[in-house]
Amino acid sequence: MTPATAPRECSVAAALEVIGEKWSLLVVRELILGTDKFNDIAANTGAPRDILTARLRRLEELGVIEREEYSSRPPRYSYVLTKKGRDLRPVVMALKHWGDTHVMGRTMPPVYEHSCGEIFTPATHCAACGEKAGGATLTRINP
Amino acid sequence: MTPATAPRECSVAAALEVIGEKWSLLVVRELILGTDKFNDIAANTGAPRDILTARLRRLEELGVIEREEYSSRPPRYSYVLTKKGRDLRPVVMALKHWGDTHVMGRTMPPVYEHSCGEIFTPATHCAACGEKAGGATLTRINP
DNA sequence: ATGAGTCAGTTTGGTTTTCCAACTGATTAG
């Protein structure tokens, strides 16, 4: 009997479980951009209000965002990212970059000129000693 | 009259338009991992077969994946990422990292020791002159 | 104090997706 293979256990799937629903990541984008009021989030994302309510509740439940009461009569809340939520920034940025280069026409990542006059190419150095850091100069010291 | 504000035009939203549907990103994950047959993708993601068919068609249409015929009688196809699709790797990785640290228990990003003996903190230098590069030393030279 | 407007939702009722299990049809393996 084939053991009816279960789907791969994977943190990508786990992450999508949390922020993979429609609108969730756009809500996070808005919060990153500083929008914190229900109506503004609704307008800027385009999400239906009832769905937005559901997403905000779920994201709060899962610790991605927090509600702050900014008025008590009537009770009014604003929404803020927690650390867990702020840590989604790289995800949103990666998505933005992909969208820029592959969906919008806007190709071309930014090009900079260093004060030395050359086109800037980044090189990673050790902040402590200033020397160039690369494969052999680095040793992983935690599991 | 309020001008009925339209949702924010944004490459994050544009990207999600393409790979934001349920299962799409898990399909990409599987293709990144090298799974290329319909049945395997179905099993590893857990996606219903009809939905998977729809996603594969759409991702092909949008140029994220390609079908390759690997048998002609009966016609059988395998799926491969295009460049556009491979460029989603950072997105999947960012998601994986977030999932690892915030959804699964597995915290702790890797910590390295530089050959100088200090815990490694990266500093970005100009590859041409070797000097430290930061805000004021960089000038953007393209739109 | 009346009426208009703001804000954060909730309700309604209809449309669209998703889901699952079973089925098809072509082909190869035993």
Add this chain to the structure above:
DNA sequence: CTAATCAGTTGGAAAACCAAACTGACTCAT
């Protein structure tokens, strides 16, 4: 001939989604 593999289809029910209207507690300008 029979069973198994593979890549889908099909049908029907359950869940999610949607737009627009509505609530209720307020504020502000007349």
